[in-house]
Amino acid sequence: MLKEIYIRNLAVIREAVIPLTNELNIFTGETGAGKSILINGINAVLGQRCTKDIVRTGCDKAVITALFTDLSPEVTAKLDELGISHDDGEITVTREISADGGSVSRVNQRTASASLLREIGSMLINIHGQHDNQILLDSDRHLQILDDFGGDDTLLNEYRSTFRDLQHTARRLGELKKQEQSRIERSRYLNEIINDMGELEPVEGEDEKLEKEYETARDSERTIVAIKNAVQLITGEEAANELIATAEAGIAGFTDGIDKLGELYERLSGAEIELSDIASELEDLADKIELDGQRLEYLSTRIGLYNKLKRKYATDCEGLIRLYDEACEEIVGFDSSREEIESLTKQKDKLLHTVTEQAKALFEQREKNAARFVEQVTAELEFLNMAGVVLTVRHEKGKLTVNGMDTVEFLISANKGEEPKPISKIASGGELSRIMLALKSVIADKDSIPTMIFDEIDTGVSGKAAQKIGIKLREIGRVRQVICVTHLSQIAVMADNHLMIEKNIVGDRTETHVTQLDEEGRVREIARIMGGDSPSSLMLDNARAEIRKYSGA
Numbered sequence: 001m002l003k004e005i006y007i008r009n010l011a012v013i014r015e016a017v018i019p020l021t022n023e024l025n026i027f028t029g030e031t032g033a034g035k036s037i038l039i040n041g042i043n044a045v046l047g048q049r050c051t052k053d054i055v056r057t058g059c060d061k062a063v064i065t066a067l068f069t070d071l072s073p074e075v076t077a078k079l080d081e082l083g084i085s086h087d088d089g090e091i092t093v094t095r096e097i098s099a100d101g102g103s104v105s106r107v108n109q110r111t112a113s114a115s116l117l118r119e120i121g122s123m124l125i126n127i128h129g130q131h132d133n134q135i136l137l138d139s140d141r142h143l144q145i146l147d148d149f150g151g152d153d154t155l156l157n158e159y160r161s162t163f164r165d166l167q168h169t170a171r172r173l174g175e176l177k178k179q180e181q182s183r184i185e186r187s188r189y190l191n192e193i194i195n196d197m198g199e200l201e202p203v204e205g206e207d208e209k210l211e212k213e214y215e216t217a218r219d220s221e222r223t224i225v226a227i228k229n230a231v232q233l234i235t236g237e238e239a240a241n242e243l244i245a246t247a248e249a250g251i252a253g254f255t256d257g258i259d260k261l262g263e264l265y266e267r268l269s270g271a272e273i274e275l276s277d278i279a280s281e282l283e284d285l286a287d288k289i290e291l292d293g294q295r296l297e298y299l300s301t302r303i304g305l306y307n308k309l310k311r312k313y314a315t316d317c318e319g320l321i322r323l324y325d326e327a328c329e330e331i332v333g334f335d336s337s338r339e340e341i342e343s344l345t346k347q348k349d350k351l352l353h354t355v356t357e358q359a360k361a362l363f364e365q366r367e368k369n370a371a372r373f374v375e376q377v378t379a380e381l382e383f384l385n386m387a388g389v390v391l392t393v394r395h396e397k398g399k400l401t402v403n404g405m406d407t408v409e410f411l412i413s414a415n416k417g418e419e420p421k422p423i424s425k426i427a428s429g430g431e432l433s434r435i436m437l438a439l440k441s442v443i444a445d446k447d448s449i450p451t452m453i454f455d456e457i458d459t460g461v462s463g464k465a466a467q468k469i470g471i472k473l474r475e476i477g478r479v480r481q482v483i484c485v486t487h488l489s490q491i492a493v494m495a496d497n498h499l500m501i502e503k504n505i506v507g508d509r510t511e512t513h514v515t516q517l518d519e520e521g522r523v524r525e526i527a528r529i530m531g532g533d534s535p536s537s538l539m540l541d542n543a544r545a546e547i548r549k550y551s552g553a
Contacts, residue, residue: 001450001481002042002125003090006065009056011037012503012512019516021497022070024477027485027514028492028525029501035485037512038501039127039455042066044095046125047117052101065094068124072448075123082116084108093117127453128440136432136439137424139409143366146393146408148443149376150369156404159358163402166351173344190327196312197324200305207306207317214299221296227282234279241279244272359405363397366406370395373442380438384472385465386431389413392420433457434469441472452476454484458491466490474550489529493546498522522547 005018018038029035037054044050045066055062071079071089079086084107094106095117105112107120147156234240248268255262309320370393381389390413398407411420414431423435437457454473458466470491476482477496486492498517503510517525526543527535535543 003069004067008063009059010062012510014511016514018514022481023496025483025497026492026495027499045093046121047114055099062097074448125451126449142410143408149373155362162355169348176341190331193327202320210303231279231282234275362404376442377438380441384434384468451481458486458488470494489526
């Protein structure tokens with residue numbers, strides 16, 4: 001619970017230490033005394049947005065510190081999760097707002113973000129102000145109110161878990177199906193790569209080896225052709241040997257008379273023999289050079305295929321191999337995607353069946369809760385002087401959402417004989433306040449938030465209705481801490497701890513003080529609320545009697 005609030009330099013509050021009890025704490029004071037500043041201060045330590053305008057004029061910063069004690073197991077578990085110590089089940093939460101617009105937050109002197117304060121604060125305090133009545137006007141919020149009343153959220157949590165699994169599965173399935181067409185186009189391209197590479201079966205570095213072998217084989221072929229041409233030129237018709245033989249025969253009859261001619265004739269004879277030997281050796285050499293025509297054709301075809309695919313895919317041999325490996329891997333992934341689509345489709349159907357059954361169970365649970373809700377809230381409304389009000393819950397089935405298949409709206413009839421209509425259409429401000437108090441009352445023991453703050457819960461009510469609101473606040477104060485700001489004596493007399501907010505002039509400055517009232521102080525303050533600043537003796541006696549009536553004295 002909220003044990004104590006320390007405020008310094010917050011608007012007109014120079015300094016205040018505000019003690020609180022664990023039951024009903026009532027703040028009263030004249031209009032403009034600064035009651036709203038107190039709520040602003042509490043909101044600040046809960047991490048809500050605040051501006052530099054709330055810093056007291058002439059001061060460098062405002063400081064608000066709240067001491068929380070008797071922390072619930074839920075709160076201590078959250079603090080442990082956040083690594084925040086909580087000795088003796090206590091923590092202090094501080095918010096400093098600088099005049100230049102910055103702010104610093106601390107939990108047990110450890111610097112904390114505003115979002116962390118909000119996270120912790122939402123487990124410590126529930127503040128109800130006039131704007132919270134808008135919840136009643138928003139039918140979308142009624143389902144949450146009904147669930148809060150029900151208390152047991154086991155079915156809802158199970159449903160939400162299944163529903164989120166269904167959402168995730170459907171989203172993934174949709175993505176895969178959306179990708180299916182592009183996968184088909186991509187698959188054609190990948191299969192083309194695989195077919196091309198399957199025909200080639202590329203091997204790393206093979207293209208260079210083939211080129212070298214082809215060059216060697218092609219050189220052998222050219223060598224053989226050259227040799228055979230040479231042999232033909234030597235031994236063929238009208239070739240070198242024939243010409244030499246003709247020349248030799250032509251001068252054979254004249255060698256006896258001319259010595260030199262005989263010598264030349266001998267040389268021609270030798271040349272003919274030499275050329276015959278050369279031709280013979282060339283033929284032998286040609287026979288010894290290996291030439292495999294089929295291999296040469298194979299080399300030429302394979303090199304051509306390599307070059308064709310290199311041009312087609314604008315890469316080298318290693319690139320072709322990489323393309324092939326990646327295409328094989330990716331195409332296998334496509335097969336996996338198809339399998340995943342089939343698996344997810346089955347999974348989606350199964351989850352849809354499960355979530356539908358869970359939604360039906362949740363609907364039935366809420367149907368029962370709605371009946372109890374109407375019964376209990378109606379009883380509270382009767383107590384709060386709204387006996388003629390008829391409350392019903394319009395509970396219908398709709399489409400599946402994260403909250404189930406339910407649509408819920410609260411309807412009321414303020415006058416006997418009239419058909420119930422949406423709250424937003426017929427409820428007045430005072431009725432909204434009492435309806436909200438009735439709701440808070442029936443769910444007061446359903447959650448673990450230890451402190452409830454009511455700011456102007458008495459708007460639009462007076463007389464007996466105000467008295468009933470005070471009694472109801474006192475009842476809630478028996479199960480949790482209640483803090484209430486009011487301007488009605490009927491509510492103020494119910495206080496277990498009565499604090500007065502008072503504005504004074506100190507020197508040339510306005511200051512607001514918060515005073516914890518003793519019995520006589522309460523008498524004077526209640527009398528002031530009843531009859532003004534100068535209450536009569538009779539008014540003081542009436543105030544004393546009212547206080548004692550509800551204090552049991």
